[in-house]
Amino acid sequence: MSPIVSDSRLPHIKGSIFATMTRAAKKYGAVNLSQGFPDFAPDQRLLDALSEAVQGNHNQYGLPEGSETLRQSIAHMFQNLYGLGFSAETQITITAGAMQAISAAISSLVHAGEEVIFLSPAFESYEPAILLAGGVPVCVELRAPTFDIDWDEVEESVTRHTRMIVVNSPHNPTGRCWTAVDVDRLARIADQYNLLVLSDEVYHNIVFAPQQHITAFSDTRLRGRTIVVGSLGKTMHVTGWRIGYAIGAPALTNEIRKVLQFNTYAAPTPLQQAMAAVLDDAAYCDLPQLFVQKRNRFLDGLGSSRFSFMPTGGGYFQMLDYSAISELPDTEFANHLIECHGVAGLPMSGFGSQYATSKLLRFCFAKKEETLDTATDILRAI
Numbered sequence: 001m002s003p004i005v006s007d008s009r010l011p012h013i014k015g016s017i018f019a020t021m022t023r024a025a026k027k028y029g030a031v032n033l034s035q036g037f038p039d040f041a042p043d044q045r046l047l048d049a050l051s052e053a054v055q056g057n058h059n060q061y062g063l064p065e066g067s068e069t070l071r072q073s074i075a076h077m078f079q080n081l082y083g084l085g086f087s088a089e090t091q092i093t094i095t096a097g098a099m100q101a102i103s104a105a106i107s108s109l110v111h112a113g114e115e116v117i118f119l120s121p122a123f124e125s126y127e128p129a130i131l132l133a134g135g136v137p138v139c140v141e142l143r144a145p146t147f148d149i150d151w152d153e154v155e156e157s158v159t160r161h162t163r164m165i166v167v168n169s170p171h172n173p174t175g176r177c178w179t180a181v182d183v184d185r186l187a188r189i190a191d192q193y194n195l196l197v198l199s200d201e202v203y204h205n206i207v208f209a210p211q212q213h214i215t216a217f218s219d220t221r222l223r224g225r226t227i228v229v230g231s232l233g234k235t236m237h238v239t240g241w242r243i244g245y246a247i248g249a250p251a252l253t254n255e256i257r258k259v260l261q262f263n264t265y266a267a268p269t270p271l272q273q274a275m276a277a278v279l280d281d282a283a284y285c286d287l288p289q290l291f292v293q294k295r296n297r298f299l300d301g302l303g304s305s306r307f308s309f310m311p312t313g314g315g316y317f318q319m320l321d322y323s324a325i326s327e328l329p330d331t332e333f334a335n336h337l338i339e340c341h342g343v344a345g346l347p348m349s350g351f352g353s354q355y356a357t358s359k360l361l362r363f364c365f366a367k368k369e370e371t372l373d374t375a376t377d378i379l380r381a382i
Contacts, residue, residue, distance in 0.1 A: 009131070009132060010128055016124060017124060017349075018036075018124070018346070018350070019035075021338075021344050021345075021346055021347075021350075022344070024335065024338050024339075024344065029342065030343055030344045031344065031371060031374055031375045031378070033364045033365070033367065033371075034344040034345055034362075034363075035364065036172075036316065036364050036366065037239040037240070037364070037366070038239070039368055040237065041237075042236055043236065043278060043283070045277075045278045046236055046238065046278050049273070049274035049275075049278050050270060050273075053269075053271075053273035053277070059270055060269060063266060064265055065093050065094065065260075066092075066094020066245070066266070067094060067272040070273075070275055070279070071089075071245075072088045073275070073279040074086075074088070074230075074232075074247070074279070075088045075092060077279065078217075078247070080281065081204075081213075082218065084217055086247055090253060091247055091250060092246075092247050092253075093245060093246045093253055093257055094243065094244075094267050095245060095264075095267060096243070096264045097233065097242035097244045098200070098202045098229050098231040098244035099125050100242075100263070101245060101246040101256075102126065102129055102166075102198065103125065103129045103132075104246065104259045104260050104263065105227045105229065105252075105256055106129045106135065106166075106198065107133045107259055108255040108256050108259040109196055109227075109252065109255055109256075110164055112133075113134065113136065114135050114161055114162070114163035114164075115135065115136045115161045115162045115163060116138065117158070117162060117165045117166070119139075119140050119149060119154075119167060120139045120140070120352040120354070121142065121173055121355060122139075122351055122352060123168065123172050124351065135163070136161070139352070141352070144360065145310065145321075146176070147176050148176070149182055149185075151182070151185035154189060155189050158193050162193060163196060164195060164196040164198055165190065165195055165196075166197075166198045166200065167197065167199050167200065168200040169200075169201060169204075170203040170204075170207060170213070170314030171314075171315070172200075172203070172317060172351075173317050173346070173351050173362040174312070174317075175312025175313050175314050175315050175318065177207055177213065177214075177314045178214045180214060183214050183216060187219040187221040187222050190222060190225055191221045191222075195225065196227070196252075197216060197225055197226040197227070198226075198227050198229065199216035199227065199228045199229065201213070201216070201228050201229065202230055202231040202234050202244075203234060203314055203315035205235060205284045205287050206288060206291050207313065207314040208292045208312075208313055208314060209292075211313050211314065215228060227246050228246070229244065229245070229246055229247075230247070232275050235279075235284050236275060236283055242268075243271055243275060294365045294372065295311065295312060295316075295318060295365050297365075297369060297372050298318060298376060301373060301376025301377070301379075301380065302320070302376055302379060303380075305379055305380040305382070306325050307320040307322055307379060308321040308324065309321060316364055317364055317365070318362070319360050320345070320379075321359055321360055325382060329356045329357055330348050330357075330358060331347045331356065333359075334346065334347040337361075337382075341378050341379075341382060342378060343378050345361035345363045346363075347360075347361060348361065348362065
């Protein structure tokens with residue numbers, strides 16, 4: 001009798017490294033700095049707004065494109081932060097998390113056999129989304145320790161079959177942020193070869209001075225061909241709510257919405273209602289100050305440790321180099337940290353198998369002060 005699943009759609013995918021490390025942290029009671037979620041409470045206003053939304057009968061299906069008030073709030077955020085105007089009606093779509101926005105953008109705009117360039121180390125959903133759309137992933141590797149983008153190599157990877165480039169800033173896991181030169185080169189390549197751009201900007205409002213976030217939309221050459229993806233779960237410290245968004249030109253948005261309405265149909269109504277009620281300046285303008293303090297507390301706690309690092313420029317992750325401590329490959333060392341020392345970090349190979357010998361782990365500092373202090377006390381003693 002033949003096996004019921006004889007040909008996997010994703011034969012090389014073994015499961016999420018994020019979930020794997022979180023399960024291990026729970027098993028051994030380790031301090032979990034591996035997965036990117038805060039362990040502190042969100043704004044009480046948001047919780048109160050959710051209660052009001054539920055009690056106010058915002059519990060049924062919403063529009064497939066998302067709550068109108070929430071889309072307007074996102075439009076206001078981009079106007080406020082970047083001076084850019086977007087139509088809530090035709091350019092902004094609410095999704096069930098940023099990962100769904102990424103998947104919907106790729107599946108709606110990439111056709112079988114078309115190539116999609118992405119930069120590695122990369123968030124784990126990019127390549128599977130390309131494969132599930134029937135596309136051909138083309139990886140351009142970023143090299144330690146700076147992880148700067150070699151735009152000449154990116155351009156050399158473009159062929160007559162290339163459809164899209166996937167980019168990410170602030171970069172997960174390295175925290176590297178775009179410069180104006182990066183956006184200019186991206187725009188020149190996309191314009192010259194008529195390519196679409198999927199810009200993952202989920203940490204756009206967590207960038208540390210003197211750097212500032214430069215959205216892909218800042219270049220006029222990119223505005224008609226780019227989809228920017230964001231996460232309100234990250235912005236409002238409620239990653240489990242799974243509310244994201246996609247912004248793009250009306251023609252691109254129309255295709256994304258076609259896919260979404262036959263996928264989840266609509267993101268959860270009361271969660272959208274609550275977010276719309278409190279997504280004001282206070283919800284996103286104070287984030288850089290909040291997280292740079294957490295980053296600095298984490299790094300100060302590692303000051304006399306044997307780990308080496310360059311302070312991250314954005315997001316809420318910090319890469320640590322353990323080459324002075326161990327010769328183990330990154331996954332083995334990460335498991336050793338969990339099982340023997342009680343701290344969980346994420347191996348770099350989770351963002352690209354070629355980094356298994358890089359001696360780098362990613363740690364999330366979006367945590368309470370006591371969590372960070374407990375973790376750095378342990379790491380400093382190794």
